[in-house]
Amino acid sequence: MTVSRSGPGGEEPRVPAPASGSRTASLVAPSRMRSAQRLVHSLLASREVAIVAVILAVVVTATAMNQTFLFSAQGWRDLLLTPSLLMVLAVGSAIVIITRNVDLSVGSVLAITAYMTGRLFIDLPGIPIAAVVVIGVAAGAGLGLINGLLVAFGKVPALVVTLGTMYIYRGIVLTWAGSDRINASDMPGEFLRLGTLQIGSIPLLTLVAVAVLLGAAYYLSSCRGGRQMYAIGSNPEAAVLYGLPVTRRVISAFIASGALAGLAGVMYAARYGTVSAGAGTAWELQAIGAAVIGGVAIFGGSGTVWGAAFGAVLLMTINRTLPIMGVPDFWQRAVVGALIIAAIVLDRWLAARQRRRLEQVREAPE
Template sequence: MTTLMSAPPAQKAPKAEGGLLDLVLRARELSILGALVVLVAVTAIVNPRFLYAQGVEDIFLNASILVLLAVGQTLVVITRNIDLSVGSVVGLVAFITGKYVSGDDRSVVMAILIGLAVGALCGLVNGLLVSFCGVPALVVTLGTLYVIQGIGYYIAQGDQINAADVPQSLLDLGSGGVLGLPYLPLIAVLVMAAVGYYLRAYPSGREFYAIGSSPEAARLAGVPIRRRVLTAYVVSGLLAGLAGVLWLARFGTVVADAAGGWELKVVSAVVVGGVAIVGGVGTVYGAALGALLLTTIGSVLVVLKVNSFWQDALTGLLLLLAISVDRLLALRMDRVLRKRSAHHVS
């Protein structure tokens, strides 16, 4: 009788631990959402024009490209890696697709496919070097950042793509919409939802978290670590390629170093959004909220006529704060789980 009564708690323990982790993640995402609401409300009080329809639309349009990059970066960071080449990939793809569509009777669909292919190829190179060659991700992606930049400068030869040379059908993708909703945010939301659902609902998606939580345990459990890490980099490159095409559609005028420095913005958005830099924890939804928060901060500073220097300072401060919170939460969860394990053993 005693054995039968003590069995259920032991079976429920893993669920309780998973529930604790889900609760922490939800708390992080809700705190970001709350900070976003407070920021918007305070700014609207100071300057009511901030919430005019055009202003709100501009925020979502500007955040969309960063959200796409953050979703791809999330996959990489969850596996305990990083991709610093995404900004360079965006610039390269934007210029290559701009060159392509500047010709006569160029297909916009083909331009998008070219952008996706270039981005996927860059991700494939990163993934092969990291997963199969064992080179540290920081070294690989820092190197490919400069290589891709160099290729972009070589192709550009000092030229730039002008909006007048870009087909209106492609420019409409960056400024148009359907049923009153802009295309760019819709694309970002669809991609975010698809990747988020895959990570949560499919066993192969959960394997990304297993790799980040404990690579050795994941290996012993039969998880194809190299294949999953390679997949993460290819998806990150693919989304960077898509972001490059959308960059061209959004801004029209493109130079060789478009999106230069954006790799740090992307990493900041991901970490501020609750994705642990040490891997294994976080969601694409939190990363998207982090991207939206950083974009909103930039818009708020412009509206309040604050020096743009403070945007970088605030981004750095939020990054340090997020990493510190991650560390404190990790220590707290470790203590809680140890107490629960000791309780069940006793």
């Protein structure tokens, strides 16, 4: 530890140590680890690394049973492409959950923007693809704003608000689309090609998801607003006393989640080519599940979007692996459920252990 006593604060009076000799009796001495050591230590202990290890184990197992799972153009592409939509949704869900809220409406928002994408191409022939993407993201952000306003000003728990808007938004797309569906032939070929386009063997949609992940991770870890979101989720009352802009941050979190669901809707249209009113049904639960598996605490304040994204990859990869292993359909779903419960139990256990350790460190004599 190097304590800088120079600089502007150098001349300040130092507090005389109290008369008692055990000045540091209840204090926690700073860690003496060097930064490289600290990095290795925290990486090894991190949830994200553990999830990646599990993903690798699953991929290795599946490949051992069927070479084409990894070593074929199709297998490689599916491995990267399948999780990309859920990754985008999971990143949005993680942002909301970190502020101690939840967004159940993302599946319905995805359906609205996916259907809207198709309608835009049908009703406005020749509309630029970029404009469709922007409109889709903006529409999602608008729907997220409604969620955020209701939560922040209505003082209604997010679970209730977004459960309501989940049905309302789904109702809108059901009314709008009816039994109608968007088909691949309704959309321009160049748009649909984006869904399968690969840049240097990496699918474009995967690159989009990774870009979203990088942006969100940067904001949450290195910007004031992002850190405030963690603070709000960690202790909402203290955040108010601290004078943090709680309302604004909570609304922003919902806007982000809505905008990402909107983006995922456009991606959905490009990837699958057909959109019905039932698109994305129950995806919100998968997104929340992915975040939880990735170590985002359901009561807010901890976890990373990296974890949520890896959680999404793990969920989708397992979904594709289990049929290869010949696991019956029922058990495929049960495995996902078991994974979520295991993740929460693990979190509880780790949190309890962490708390015990921190308290022991505090009480340990010098």
